[in-house]
Amino acid sequence: MSRFLQWWDRRLGWxxxxxxxxxxxxxxxxxxxxxxxxxxxxxxxxQVFTGFCLWLVYSPNVRAAWESIFYLDHDxxxxxxxxxxxxxxSDVLILLLVGHLAQLIWFRLCRPPRELPFWLxxxxxxxxxxxxxxxxxxxxxxxxxxxxxxxxxxxGGVPGVGTVIKRLQAGGTEMGQYTLTRFMALHAGLxxxxxxxxxxxxxxxxYQLDPRQEPPPSTSPGPAATHGNRLxxxxxxxxxxxxxxxxWMRCFNLSDDAASPWQTPMSAPADPGQxxxxxxxxxxxxxxxxLLQFFKGENQVWGSLIIPGLVxxxxxxxxxxxxxxxxxxxxxxxxxxxxxxxxxxxxxxxxNDARDPHLQNSQTLADEEYRRAVxxxxxxxxxxxxxxxxxxxxxxxxxxxxxxADHCASCHRYGGTxxxxxxxxxxxxxxxxxxxxxxxxxAGLLDPDRIATPEYFGNTAHVDGKMAKFVQEDVARFDAExxxxxxxxxxxxALHAGLxxxxxxxPTARETAIQNGEHHLVQTLGCxxxxxxxxxxxxxxxxxxxxxxxxxxxxxxxxxxxxPKFYGERNDGMPRFGVEGILTPKQIALLAxxxxxxxxxx
Amino acid sequence: MGAGAAAxxxxxxxxxxxxxxxxxxxxxxxxxxxxxxxxxxxxxxKPRRFPVIADRQDAWNHYRESTIGQVFxxxxxxxxxxxxxxxxxxxxxxxxxDPEKTLYICPCHASTFGLDGSIEDPASPSRRPMDSLGVEIxxxxxxxxxxxxxVGVPNKVAV
Numbered sequence: 001m002s003r004f005l006q007w008w009d010r011r012l013g014w015x016x017x018x019x020x021x022x023x024x025x026x027x028x029x030x031x032x033x034x035x036x037x038x039x040x041x042x043x044x045x046x047q048v049f050t051g052f053c054l055w056l057v058y059s060p061n062v063r064a065a066w067e068s069i070f071y072l073d074h075d076x077x078x079x080x081x082x083x084x085x086x087x088x089x090s091d092v093l094i095l096l097l098v099g100h101l102a103q104l105i106w107f108r109l110c111r112p113p114r115e116l117p118f119w120l121x122x123x124x125x126x127x128x129x130x131x132x133x134x135x136x137x138x139x140x141x142x143x144x145x146x147x148x149x150x151x152x153x154x155x156g157g158v159p160g161v162g163t164v165i166k167r168l169q170a171g172g173t174e175m176g177q178y179t180l181t182r183f184m185a186l187h188a189g190l191x192x193x194x195x196x197x198x199x200x201x202x203x204x205x206x207y208q209l210d211p212r213q214e215p216p217p218s219t220s221p222g223p224a225a226t227h228g229n230r231l232x233x234x235x236x237x238x239x240x241x242x243x244x245x246x247x248w249m250r251c252f253n254l255s256d257d258a259a260s261p262w263q264t265p266m267s268a269p270a271d272p273g274q275x276x277x278x279x280x281x282x283x284x285x286x287x288x289x290x291l292l293q294f295f296k297g298e299n300q301v302w303g304s305l306i307i308p309g310l311v312x313x314x315x316x317x318x319x320x321x322x323x324x325x326x327x328x329x330x331x332x333x334x335x336x337x338x339x340x341x342x343x344x345x346x347x348x349x350x351x352n353d354a355r356d357p358h359l360q361n362s363q364t365l366a367d368e369e370y371r372r373a374v375x376x377x378x379x380x381x382x383x384x385x386x387x388x389x390x391x392x393x394x395x396x397x398x399x400x401x402x403x404x405a406d407h408c409a410s411c412h413r414y415g416g417t418x419x420x421x422x423x424x425x426x427x428x429x430x431x432x433x434x435x436x437x438x439x440x441x442x443a444g445l446l447d448p449d450r451i452a453t454p455e456y457f458g459n460t461a462h463v464d465g466k467m468a469k470f471v472q473e474d475v476a477r478f479d480a481e482x483x484x485x486x487x488x489x490x491x492x493x494a495l496h497a498g499l500x501x502x503x504x505x506x507p508t509a510r511e512t513a514i515q516n517g518e519h520h521l522v523q524t525l526g527c528x529x530x531x532x533x534x535x536x537x538x539x540x541x542x543x544x545x546x547x548x549x550x551x552x553x554x555x556x557x558x559x560x561x562x563x564p565k566f567y568g569e570r571n572d573g574m575p576r577f578g579v580e581g582i583l584t585p586k587q588i589a590l591l592a593x594x595x596x597x598x599x600x601x602x
Numbered sequence: 603m604g605a606g607a608a609a610x611x612x613x614x615x616x617x618x619x620x621x622x623x624x625x626x627x628x629x630x631x632x633x634x635x636x637x638x639x640x641x642x643x644x645x646x647x648k649p650r651r652f653p654v655i656a657d658r659q660d661a662w663n664h665y666r667e668s669t670i671g672q673v674f675x676x677x678x679x680x681x682x683x684x685x686x687x688x689x690x691x692x693x694x695x696x697x698x699x700d701p702e703k704t705l706y707i708c709p710c711h712a713s714t715f716g717l718d719g720s721i722e723d724p725a726s727p728s729r730r731p732m733d734s735l736g737v738e739i740x741x742x743x744x745x746x747x748x749x750x751x752x753v754g755v756p757n758k759v760a761v
Contacts (some may be wrong), residue, residue: 062660146695150710153694156761157754163761164625173629173750173761177661273653273669275688275696277709292693293711296727298756300692358709406651410644425702575642581743582642 020204027209033103035237037206040100042238043093043245044199047131048192050086058138060184062177063387065140066269070377070388073264084262088249090132092241094284097125098339105318105335108328115319117205122315124198127191129284134187136282140180142366145270146279148183149175154292154304175272268369269389278363280353287345290352311338361421372398375602400594403587407577408433430574431456436595437549438499442490448476461572466530467542485520489527492517497549499596521545532565543567554592558583630760632736632749637673640742643683649676649699649706649717651688654748673735673746674699674706676717685735685746686719692728694753706732729756 009015026034057076059068072079101121104110110118137148152175156166171178249262281289288308295303314334321327353359369392376391377383384390392398401419409418411430417423432455435441444450451471457463478486492514494500504510518534521527532540543566547553556563559578562571577583583591593599637652644650654671657664672688674697686706690697695710705722706715716722719732736747752759 062663150694153753156752157693159755162754163752167624167627168622170624171661172624172627174660177663178624271669273671275672275698277696277698279695279710293727296725298729300727300729300754304754362709410648410650580639580641582639 019207027206028109030107031233033107035233035240036096036100036103038234038237039241040093040096041199041203042234043089043096043241044195046089046242046245047086047093048196050082050089051188051192053082054086055188058184060138060180062140062180062270063385063389065138065180066266066373066389067377067383067387069139069266070374070383073266074378080264081262083264084249085245087135087264088252089245090128090135091284092245092248093128094125094132096241097121097128101125101315102335102339105315105322105331108322108331110319110331111322112319114209117202117209118319119316120198120202120205124195124202127195127198131187131191131195132282132284134183134191137180137183138187139266140270141267142270142274142276142369143265143267143279145175145272146276147281148179150279151281151285157300158305159301266370267366268373268392269387271389271392276362276366278359278366280349283346286349287342290345290349365420369398376600378602379600394590395599396590396593397599399587399590403583403591404433404594407583408591411573427459428454429459430572431460433595436554437494437497439487439490439494439502442493443487446471446475446486446490448472461570465570482524485524488513488517489521489525490517492521493545493548496547497553497596499549538564540565541568541570549596551589551592551596551598554595555585555588558588558591559585630749632747632760634738634745635748636740637675637685637744637746640681640683640739640744643675643677643744645677645680647677647717648701649674649686651675651699654746656748671748671750672696673748674732675737675744675746681739683737683739683744684718685737685744687733687735687750689733689750689753690728691730691733691751691753691758697732729754730758733758 026037028034028037054072057068057072057079059065069083072083074080101118104114104118104121133148133151137144152166152170155169156162158165167173169179169182170176171182252265253261253263280286288303291307292300292303295301318331322331372395373388373392376395377388401414404412404414405418405420405422408414409424410426411428413424413428413432413434415434416432431445445456448471450456451468452458452463457465457468462468475486491500491502495502495510495514495517502513504513521533527533527545528537530540530542532544532546534546543557544553555578557566560576561567561574562569562576562579567574575582578585578588633656635654635656637654642650642652651672651674653669654673655667656670657666658668658670659665674686674688676684676686678684686697688696690708690710690713692708692711692713695708697706697708697713697715699705700707703714704717706717706719707713708728711727713726713728714721714723715726715728715732719734721728721731733749733751735749738745738747749760752761
C-alpha cells in the first residue's frame with residue numbers, strides 16, 4: 001500500500017498538494033468550533049455531489065424544467081431523496097456559515113492575520129446565498145419564478161447600475177428561457193467554481209495559521225491532536241451535520257405520502273402571464289422583505305441598499321475594530337443585535353403572512369394548482385412536449401374558476417363565492433351556478449320558496465317573469481302526484497345532460513325514467529307552453545329545454561344569451577360572451593366543461 | 603505578452619459580447635393591442651382586469667397569442683376608458699383591486715392606489731402612481747398602448 005502511494009507521490013507530489021491546502025487541519029483549540037468548520041466543508045461537498053446527480057436529470061428549458069424535476073421526484077429511483085437533500089442542505093449550510101462567522105466575531109478570531117479567513121468565510125456566505133437564490137429558479141415553478149422576478153425588479157430599481165444587473169441576470173428585458181439558462185450556468189458552473197476556490201483558499205489560510213507552524217501560544221498549550229482522534233472529530237462532525245439536514249427535512253416535511261416522506265417544496269409550473277400573489281422570498285431573505293416594508297417611497301433605497309450595504313461594510317471592518325477591547329465588545333454587541341434583528345424581522349414577516357387572509361387564500365389556490373399539475377402529469381396520457389403548463393391551460397378544473405371569477409362573478413356566484421375563495425361584496429345579480437342543471441339545483445329553481453331568493457332569480461328581472469309566477473302560484477299548489485311528476489321531469493333533464501349521479505339497475509330502467517320525465521314535461525306540467533322541447537317551436541319565449549344543461553347548451557347560452565332559443569330580448573343584462581368576442585370559443589368551452597364537472601379525475 | 607493578448611482577444615471579445623448581449627437588447631417599445639370589446643367593460647366605473655394577449659418571442663421560442671401581461675380597464679364615460687398596468691411600480695408584484703375599499707392594493711408590500719391610480723395614502727411604499735397606458739376605442743373595441751416600466755424608480759421609464 002505504502003509503495004503504491006509512494007509511486008504516485010514521486011510522480012505527482014500529491015503529499016505537497018494535500019499539505020498545501022491544509023489537509024483536514026483546522027487551527028482552533030476548541031473542538032466544537034473545529035467540528036463546525038469541518039461540517040461546513042463536508043456539506044459543501046454533499047451539495048456538489050447531489051447537485052451533480054440532479055444535473056443528470058435536469059433540463060434547463062422553460063417547457064421541460066418543471067417536468068424534468070417532476071420526473072426526478074416521481075420516477076427516478078432515489079431522485080426524490082437526492083433532491084430533498086440538495087434543497088434542505090442549502091438551508092443548513094447557510095445557517096452553519098452564519099454561525100461560523102458569528103463565532104469568529106464573538107470569540108475574537110477575526111483579528112489579523114485571521115482577517116483573510118474571516119473575509120473568505122464572508123465571501124463564501126455571499127456565494128452560497130447566490131447559489132441558493134439561483135437554485136430556487138431552476139424548477140421554473142410559480143414560486144421560484146415570481147420571487148425571482150420581484151428580486152430582479154428590486155435590483156433593477158437601484159440607481160445607476162440597477163438596469164445592467166437586472167438585464168445581465170434575466171438575459172434580456174423580460175424573464176424567460178435565457179434567465180433559466182443563465183441561472184443554471186451560474187448555479188452549476190460559475191458559483192460552485194468560486195465556492196471551491198473559496199474553500200481551498202480558506203483551508204490554505206487555516207493551514208498557514210496552524211499553531212504547529214508557529215511557536216505554541218503560551219495561553220493554551222493543549223495536547224496536540226493525534227491523527228486518529230482528528231479523524232474521529234471530523235467523522236462525528238459530518239454525521240451530526242447529516243443528522244441536522246435530515247431533522248431539518250423532517251421539520252419542513254410537506255409530504256402526505258408516508259411511503260416517500262422526503263419531499264421538496266414545489267409549486268405549479270411557472271406562468272409568466274398569470275399573477276401569483278403568494279410570492280415570498282426564501283426564509284433567509286424574508287428579513288430583507290420585511291425591512292423593505294419600513295421604507296416608503298424614495299426611502300426604499302435605504303432598505304434595499306444602504307442599510308444592508310452599511311452592515312456589510314461594518315462586518316468587513318471587524319478585524320480592525322476587534323483590535324481594541326472596546327472595539328471587540330462593540331463587535332459582539334453588533335453581531336448579537338444583527339442576529340436578533342434578523343430573527344425578529346423574519347418572525348414578523350412569518351407572523352404577518354400567517355394572519356393575512358388574502359395571502360393565505362392565494363397560497364391555498366397555488367397549492368391546489370400544484371396538486372392538479374401533479375394529477376395531470378401522472379395521468380395515463382402523460383406529459384406532452386409542450387409541458388404541464390399546457391395541460392393546466394387546457395384543464396377545465398384549473399381554468400374554469402379563473403374565468404368564472406374574472407367574467408361571471410360580478411353577477412353570478414358559485415356556491416356563494418367567486419369560485420376562487422372570495423365573496424364579492426356586491427349582492428349577486430344572477431343565479432348561483434354551482435351544480436347547474438343537476439337535480440338538486442333544478443329542484444331549488446322549481447321550489448316556490450327559493451326561486452325568488454338571490455340564489456336563483458331574486459335579484460334579476462326574471463323574478464317578476466312567467467317562470468317565477470308559475471313556480472310560486474302553480475307549483476306551490478301541486479298535489480303529491482304532480483310533485484312526483486315534477487321530480488321525474490327534473491331527473492330526466494339532468495339524466496339527459498349527464499348531470500344526475502343516479503344509478504340504474506338496467507339501461508332499460510334508465511330509458512324508462514327519461515321517457516316518464518319527458519312525458520310529464522310535455523303533457524302534465526305544461527313546460528312546453530313557453531320552452532321549446534325537442535320539436536322546433538318558433539313561438540317559444542323561454543330558453544330551450546332540449547338538451548338543457550348539456551355542454552353544447554351551456555356553450556350556446558354563454559355565447560349568445562340573446563339568441564331566440566335562449567332568453568331572446570328578455571335577456572337580463574348577460575353579455576353575449578361569444579358573439580361579442582369577450583371570451584374565445586375555447587374559454588367558453590372550458591367554462592361549460594367546468595360547470596358540468598367534466599375534467600380528468602385520477 | 604503582446605502575442606498572448608492577441609491570442610485571447612478574439613475568443614474573449616466574442617465571449618464577452620455574448621455574455622453582455624442583454625445590455626444592448628431592444629425593448630420598451632409600446633405595442634397597440636386589442637384588449638376587449640367596449641361592452642365587456644361595465645359602465646358603473648368599476649375596474650376590471652383583462653389579460654393582454656399577443657405574440658411573444660422568448661429566445662428561440664415563438665409563442666402565438668400568449669398572455670404577455672394584464673391591464674386594469676375602467677370606464678370613466680360611456681366611450682372613455684382608462685387603462686393601468688397591473689405591475690406594481692414599487693417592486694413588480696401584481697396589483698389587485700379591492701372592491702370593498704375601492705382601492706388598488708398590492709399584496710406584496712401593501713402599496714395602495716386610488717381609482718385614478720394615484721397614491722392616496724402617504725404610507726404607501728410606491729414611489730410613483732400606477733402606470734397609466736394610452737387607450738384608443740376602435741370599432742367598439744378597446745385598444746391599449748401596452749408597455750412595461752422599470753419599477754422602484756420615481757419616473758416612468760420604459761423597459
